[in-house]
Amino acid sequence: MSNPYRSHTCNDLRATHAGQTVRLAGWIHNKRDLGGVLFIDLRDHYGITQIVIPPTAGFQDTLSHLPKETVISVHGLVRPRPEGTVNPNISTGEVELDVQGYDLLGSCQPLPMNVFPEDHTPEETRLKYRFLDLRRTKLHQTVMLRAKVISSIRRRMIELGFQEFQTPILTSSSPEGARDFLVPSRLYPGEFYALPQAPQQFKQLLMVSGFDRYFQIAPCFRDEDGRADRTPGEFYQLDVEMSFVTQDDVFAAIEKLMIPLFTEFKAEWPINATPEGAFVRIPYKESMLRFGTDKPDMRIPFEISDLTPLFAKSEFKAFAGKTVRAFAVPQAFDQPRSWFDNLQEEAKKLGAPGLAYVKAEAMLSPESTGGYGIKLSGPVSKFLEKDPEVYAGLVALIAASTAYDPANKLSYLDRISPTVIFFSADANETKAAKVLGAMRVKIAEQLNLIEKNVFKFAWIVDYPMFELHEETKAVEFSHNPFSMPQGGLEALEKQDPLTIYAYQYDLVCNGYEVASGAIRNHRPEIMYKAFALAGHDQTVVDTEFAGMINAFKYGAPPHGGIAPGIDRIVMLLADEHSIREVIAFPMAQNGRDLLMNAPSPVSEKQLKEVHLTIRKPVPKV
RNA sequence: GGAGCCAUAGCUCAAUUGGUUAGAGCGCCUCCCUGUCACGGAGGAGGUUGCGGGUUCGAGCCCCGUUGGCUCCGCCA
Numbered sequence: 001m002s003n004p005y006r007s008h009t010c011n012d013l014r015a016t017h018a019g020q021t022v023r024l025a026g027w028i029h030n031k032r033d034l035g036g037v038l039f040i041d042l043r044d045h046y047g048i049t050q051i052v053i054p055p056t057a058g059f060q061d062t063l064s065h066l067p068k069e070t071v072i073s074v075h076g077l078v079r080p081r082p083e084g085t086v087n088p089n090i091s092t093g094e095v096e097l098d099v100q101g102y103d104l105l106g107s108c109q110p111l112p113m114n115v116f117p118e119d120h121t122p123e124e125t126r127l128k129y130r131f132l133d134l135r136r137t138k139l140h141q142t143v144m145l146r147a148k149v150i151s152s153i154r155r156r157m158i159e160l161g162f163q164e165f166q167t168p169i170l171t172s173s174s175p176e177g178a179r180d181f182l183v184p185s186r187l188y189p190g191e192f193y194a195l196p197q198a199p200q201q202f203k204q205l206l207m208v209s210g211f212d213r214y215f216q217i218a219p220c221f222r223d224e225d226g227r228a229d230r231t232p233g234e235f236y237q238l239d240v241e242m243s244f245v246t247q248d249d250v251f252a253a254i255e256k257l258m259i260p261l262f263t264e265f266k267a268e269w270p271i272n273a274t275p276e277g278a279f280v281r282i283p284y285k286e287s288m289l290r291f292g293t294d295k296p297d298m299r300i301p302f303e304i305s306d307l308t309p310l311f312a313k314s315e316f317k318a319f320a321g322k323t324v325r326a327f328a329v330p331q332a333f334d335q336p337r338s339w340f341d342n343l344q345e346e347a348k349k350l351g352a353p354g355l356a357y358v359k360a361e362a363m364l365s366p367e368s369t370g371g372y373g374i375k376l377s378g379p380v381s382k383f384l385e386k387d388p389e390v391y392a393g394l395v396a397l398i399a400a401s402t403a404y405d406p407a408n409k410l411s412y413l414d415r416i417s418p419t420v421i422f423f424s425a426d427a428n429e430t431k432a433a434k435v436l437g438a439m440r441v442k443i444a445e446q447l448n449l450i451e452k453n454v455f456k457f458a459w460i461v462d463y464p465m466f467e468l469h470e471e472t473k474a475v476e477f478s479h480n481p482f483s484m485p486q487g488g489l490e491a492l493e494k495q496d497p498l499t500i501y502a503y504q505y506d507l508v509c510n511g512y513e514v515a516s517g518a519i520r521n522h523r524p525e526i527m528y529k530a531f532a533l534a535g536h537d538q539t540v541v542d543t544e545f546a547g548m549i550n551a552f553k554y555g556a557p558p559h560g561g562i563a564p565g566i567d568r569i570v571m572l573l574a575d576e577h578s579i580r581e582v583i584a585f586p587m588a589q590n591g592r593d594l595l596m597n598a599p600s601p602v603s604e605k606q607l608k609e610v611h612l613t614i615r616k617p618v619p620k621v
Numbered sequence: 622g623g624a625g626c627c628a629u630a631g632c633u634c635a636a637u638u639g640g641u642u643a644g645a646g647c648g649c650c651u652c653c654c655u656g657u658c659a660c661g662g663a664g665g666a667g668g669u670u671g672c673g674g675g676u677u678c679g680a681g682c683c684c685c686g687u688u689g690g691c692u693c694c695g696c697c698a
Contacts, residue, residue, distance in 0.1 A: 037655045349624070
């Protein structure tokens with residue numbers, strides 16, 4: 001009846017247990033052999049207990065030679081630690097176990113990495129021996145945090161009136177979006193299932209079926225390459241869909257989830273929500289201008305300004321007639337030349353011709369305008385000084401970017417602190433914006449200007465419904481083809497497609513896209529029209545989205561939803577910068593599982609069963 | 622598909638411009654030590670410098686290729 005391995009966990013014993021005979025089981029965390037007495041820290045999931053093996057015990061020498069991470073079970077007498085030897089760092093530190101006997105439950109070979117102490121270890125080793133890495137306190141607790149976050153999300157979603165559903169894992173390939181993972185069919189030679197990129201169509205069908213409020217912690221599969229914040233292959237979404245809602249209703253529901261959730265796990269980090277509990281909303285176009293990205297990190301204290309009009313007729317050929325964006329960073333003023341050179345290289349890697357900058361500081365200029373002015377220096381300063389209009393524009397930018405209190409009657413000169421203005425110019429507006437957006441983050445990281453211990457959320461709204469294909473110049477969907485265009489059918493019929501916005505939105509936090517969603521297009525006639533504008537006729541919709549468009553013809557409610565990324569939420573709450581730190585068994589960046597050796601070849605028999613022959617790529621000569 | 626960075630003992634790192642026998646800490650092994658908790662002390666084993674080629678009197682260091690990992694671009698409706 002009693003458990004053969006343990007009567008208590010390694011976090012149970014307190015002074016009140018003194019005198020009891022107990023049994024503990026766990027890993028040998030650390031050993032201290034003092035010659036006479038032997039101390040072993042025994043560790044399990046719950047904690048650490050010090051066990052003591054006296055010299056009189058016949059097995060002391062054997063235990064002393066068991067390597068770290070051996071699994072043992074010990075029994076003995078709980079006793080208070082002698083005066084002055086209490087360890088306040090562990091919760092069981094008032095007591096120790098006087099061991100009377102032990103069982104060896106799992107022996108341990110020489111370790112490829114230390115579990116304790118938690119030395120820095122290359123990620124390759126950590127991924128290959130993930131089961132050891134997961135024993136270490138840091139990762140063990142992150143994985144526990146993830147478990148608690150998911151549990152909290154489930155509880156909160158149910159409290160908010162949502163129901164959890166399952167949807168198929170083996171489904172059909174969808175022509176839009178990322179590359180699919182395919183699963184060959186045994187019963188239907190030459191046909192394939194696809195793993196879902198998201199349960200998108202299923203959750204919409206659940207709304208058509210009248211279920212009203214759906215959620216699921218859903219695995220999503222996309223055959224795309226990894227990044228620091230994106231796993232290759234698979235990830236988890238909190239998939240959400242609601243009927244009879246507007247965009248505002250979806251926002252309100254998610255705000256009611258996210259703010260309490262983030263507060264539960266990081267109470268000490270402020271969240272930039274209104275007193276009513278709403279996140280700021282930023283239109284997509286505005287975000288691209290102010291931050292050069294649609295996932296702005298608003299912890300960075302400087303923003304981008306548009307200087308295009310200033311240079312419209314400039315003689316400075318590098319800027320003239322192009323989209324010119326700029327930001328000022330006072331903290332960069334004292335950086336060495338090599339630092340600026342390095343930034344140039346970074347900008348070039350992003351496809352920019354370079355990164356123009358000019359140093360600016362206040363000066364007394366008795367000769368010219370009114371006794372003060374801005375002195376410019378640096379590689380392009382002479383081009384910028386020449387044009388009075390450009391010069392005035394830069395002065396305005398500097399004044400605006402320099403922190404000062406307007407009520408304080410400081411002189412103009414005092415308000416201007418030395419600063420550096422960085423420029424990006426490109427004939428392509430998007431490219432000019434994106435390059436400077438990337439440099440904004442890079443510079444803020446390098447100069448340590450990103451505000452710490454804070455969550456800055458924003459809704460990015462009003463995504464364009466359509467955009468021009470870069471090469472063909474054809475109109476195509478810019479995001480989700482299932483989104484409802486703002487203005488409905490009338491907008492599609494009368495407006496220039498490129499001016500139509502979609503009810504499509506992202507939630508961003510600290511520079512990460514944490515959720516993406518839309519109010520869906522549930523009206524077949526609007527769907528056909530939207531696809532027609534993107535160059536697809538009705539048969540394309542009817543064949544490729546047959547299940548959904550068909551359902552919409554039998555009474556579909558207006559509906560919309562969103563899908564927050566679970567991995568990224570945990571990443572933010574764990575204050576980690578690599579998504580692999582919040583996943584128990586992540587793949588390496590190249591999509592390989594170093595622990596399980598996936599992907600791996602399969603037998604000829606297995607291939608035959610699913611009617612496949614392998615066509616290997618021809619090696620390059 | 623492309624670019625950059627990294628690879629030295631089981632692990633973390635060192636090794637001046639290319640120059641003697643490639644070092645240290647942790648871990649491991651042996652021994653000493655009865656109150657430690659990152660215990661302490663003495664000694665020892667452990668290396669084809671990821672792999673293949675090249676330059677050189679001489680390569681851990683320079684060059685080319687390759688493998689693996691990371692970061693980024695493309696990709697991510």
